[in-house]
Amino acid sequence: MARTTGSDGEKTEAAVREAAVSLIARLGYEAMSMRQLAAEVGVQAAALYRYFPTKEDLLFTLMREHMEGLLKAWEAARPATADPVTRLAAYVENHIAFHIERRHATHVSNMELRSLSHERLTQILKMRTTYEKELRTILRDGAETGLFQVDDTGLTAMALIQMMTGVIVWFRPGERLSVAEVTTTYLFMTMRLVGAKIDGREVAHVHEYAQLRT
Amino acid sequence: MARTTGSDGEKTEAAVREAAVSLIARLGYEAMSMRQLAAEVGVQAAALYRYFPTKEDLLFTLMREHMEGLLKAWEAARPATADPVTRLAAYVENHIAFHIERRHATHVSNMELRSLSHERLTQILKMRTTYEKELRTILRDGAETGLFQVDDTGLTAMALIQMMTGVIVWFRPGERLSVAEVTTTYLFMTMRLVGAKIDGREVAHVHEYAQLRT
DNA sequence: GAATTAATTGAACGTTCGTTTTATTAGTAT
DNA sequence: ATACTAATAAAACGAACGTTCAATTAATTC
Structure with missing residues (x-):
């Protein structure tokens, strides 16, 4: 699969930020994996790298x-x-x-x-x-x-x-x-x-x- | 190699505690690796497991x-x-x-x-x-x-x-x-x-x- | 000095990590 | 319809992780 229906860059980026703040606050930066963050957003880890290098x-x-x-x-x-x-x-x-x-x-x-x-x-x-x-x-x-x-x-x-x-x-x-x-x-x-x-x-x-x- | 000359369990354990406090304070618990800690003590990582499971x-x-x-x-x-x-x-x-x-x-x-x-x-x-x-x-x-x-x-x-x-x-x-x-x-x-x-x-x-x- | 115990090494295990690459599909403009 | 771009998935990369295990040597006991 690839691009999902209804996908929107701005919305995804906002969701990533929000989930990241929440996850890092709870688990700590080092303990949070990119895969965990991606799962919280409902996306694959590779997709995160479109928004943050x-x-x-x-x-x-x-x-x-x-x-x-x-x-x-x-x-x-x-x-x-x-x-x-x-x-x-x-x-x-x-x-x-x-x-x-x-x-x-x-x-x-x-x-x-x-x-x-x-x-x-x-x-x-x-x-x-x-x-x-x-x-x-x-x-x-x-x-x-x-x-x-x-x-x-x-x-x-x-x-x-x-x-x-x-x-x-x-x-x-x-x-x-x-x-x-x-x-x-x-x-x-x-x-x-x-x-x-x-x-x-x-x-x-x-x-x-x-x-x-x- | 194996046991080193002058090695002492009590001293090693004390050195591990001391180095661990210092390293965790500086890097954070998640960011500190057991290998890093071992190196700070001057020992191999496996040796740490003699003192802390x-x-x-x-x-x-x-x-x-x-x-x-x-x-x-x-x-x-x-x-x-x-x-x-x-x-x-x-x-x-x-x-x-x-x-x-x-x-x-x-x-x-x-x-x-x-x-x-x-x-x-x-x-x-x-x-x-x-x-x-x-x-x-x-x-x-x-x-x-x-x-x-x-x-x-x-x-x-x-x-x-x-x-x-x-x-x-x-x-x-x-x-x-x-x-x-x-x-x-x-x-x-x-x-x-x-x-x-x-x-x-x-x-x-x-x-x-x-x-x-x- | 032989047997035993204490302390450590070196190598390896399977897993997970951050990240990259490539392919594929959804939406948009022409 | 066709070309183009945006957004994602799927798979793979090498590196590093915590931990285990067997071998080995120093110190101690008898």
Whole structure:
């Protein structure tokens, strides 16, 4: 046999991407075989090579587009105001929303970096650094204006990102907590962690902060 | 050829464990071949099977002993006092010290869970849950006595553990920060995050807390 | 020093891997 | 209808994988 009825390149490629993210997240990149991926799509392994020249190209494409999506999402969500508290809140909300919505892709981008060539690894890490720098800038601005009590900007940024991204490890949609509840709690924990002052004083309880959210 | 001069089972097994942790941390479990591991030890691949019946047995052994070590370390470090602030501080200090000291093994235990059989995965996760429960208990005790301001004990425990374990991602011994400096900063961030009261008031600056450390 | 045990080698097994090549069919344009 | 292009199947490639087995040598025991 050969070309199947109703076959469509665009649809097949999209199906390959989707199945690849899911399979790599579940099994890991090395453990997933091209034959397994092909079977999930409903196609023979050779057909995959029409869309991605190598297995690593497939992985890199998924990662690059994930990181581009993250940067684009933040560009769209970034508030115009200079107020560090508002900016930090927007960063946290965007980060959590994006990562919960794309749990599998985030898993892939965070766990499979070592399967990339040196050059491509550098490319992905550059994007990641760009994203993390945004948070460091917010923290620095907040610390300089006295709104935040941050001891070490770089260390605090790493701690916050690790804490926030960790959501994807345990969060399951439709369980005990909603996305909104999780986000509120994380926002509050973040503001406490950086010692943020709102209306001139530190926020003592989560309910106070929840009311401030727009 | 066969048995080599000066060969010793105990030494070889120890060398295999050490090389395996290092190689799996760097390449990933699936990507590391038994031949690669054998070469690192300076032995033929077949010799490995004298010590570990399968590749998965090797992985499981490394993980189980890592988790057992973590639980043992906490049992030794756990303070006798009932004071939640002291207990939380001890938990943070022990967690960070242990994970920095065994960065590679932690990497393996956290990243390669999916390569375990269902039964063994359950075994490892049970140990992990036991360890995490210790933190939840501390947070609950602190919240009940009004010393902590914690909205959701389970969620806060996960956030803290993710934040602390994240140290191994960016921390490199001998660089900008010492282990002591990192620990102090993390201790402070933790106390801020849970809204801990010391001597009846919240700690505003890292220097205040650093002085309280024993 | 002979017998036994411990530790390892070297070669091989069957399987699976990523990938390539060639042929074949479905859709599209002329 | 015919020519052309897009999309796939089927089969095969060499390489590498985890693992096993028999042979061999070092160390130990008697």
